[in-house]
Amino acid sequence: MSTVRVQTTINNQPTEFLCEPRQSLLECLRELLKMTGTKEGCNDGNCGACTVIMDGRIVNSCLVLGVECNGSEITTVEGIAVGSKLHPIQQAFLENAALQCGICTPGFLVAAKSLLESEPHPDEQQIRRYLANNLCRCTGYDKIIKAVQQAAGGAQ
């Protein structure tokens, strides 16, 4: 029984941490690295609040072990703005009031960023399907969909 040294790249920064095999990537981010932008919702893969990009694909960080990330590249919500300039999806969420309590927002931002990178001009159905693993109990989704549509339009 011992902790494991994990070498990763998080938000373009080489990042090393020591974790127990049983710690999820979410716990490693929040508790070991004090990166609390990524939120814990359900902790069983249903809600998507803990979404991060791992090696180019969005995953629920609650369903990834920290030890699985050795050699991986991770992007969290802290990594999507450039300096003080918000990412277009963040700006669109603000302008469309696409959040209320805010717990689901980091997951939506990361997932929507990933969607727009693979599909720059998604239609509403594509947006809804891609974001189906992200739950929001406040907004009713319409403002979120509008924000993603605006960000997609802005990127044209």
Add this chain to the structure above:
Amino acid sequence: MKWFDYAAPQTVDDALQLAAQNAGALPLAGGTDLLVQMRAGRKTPPFVIDIKRIPELNELKFNEATGLTLGAATPCYLIAKHADVRKYYPALAEVASMIGGTQIQGRASIGGNLCNAAPSADSIPLLIAMIAQCVIAGPSGRRTVAVENFCTAPGQSILGTNEILVSLQIPTPAPNSGACYLRFIPRNEMDIAVVGVGVSITIDAGVIQAARVALASVAPTPLFVPEAGQSLIGKAPSDEAFTAAAAIARDAAKPISDMRGTAKYRSHLCEVLTRRALSQAKGGK
């Protein structure tokens, strides 16, 4: 989660050796079922063997002579976008983009869906319809098992102690054949099938040559209904023939009533979905 030790071997032999040395060890692929079960305390392995760094378990290759080799740990998103899978096994590409949501599909594998052995597993009825074979490695070598014989009870499979699923082998579909998986869920996505139906059908010169039907969520294991497919052989692909086969599938189902639906409703769904799936598979050839 309870403490466990972890290793990520690079070969099947190393994985088997780790399993032999660590009693109660469990293999980890995408973790979308296993980690949830471990966190809930339903599984408490002292050792977890991460098998997804083994190249053979990520193999995804098609050859017309031998069919599709699908490594057990290959994540669904790679299956869904693979050119040969989309061309030769479109129903498999569809089912790989149907399990869970985008985040789940980045990690979850068809092999894991099979090993989790849920009665409601979306991929298993289609694998049965497509005559998939499971390649299993263990201490005494390798064996091959028809996928319809893999699951033995909810969450249980024929995998013995220290055995791992290496790959699924799916034969090249016959000319003029098609396959289809349909499920009923109250939402559009991210839900567990109330009933699922996987079928395949081969038609030559207007006559059905072969057909297979399998069901999900209507028995303790995914259910192969050979007599439903056999009833179609030699007939023209008509609504009448499909309706008769669908009635056989409905009668073979042994559903329970639970929060997702009553037994009676599930029986009805078996009939409707089998008929529709056969009709769509025929159109998809």
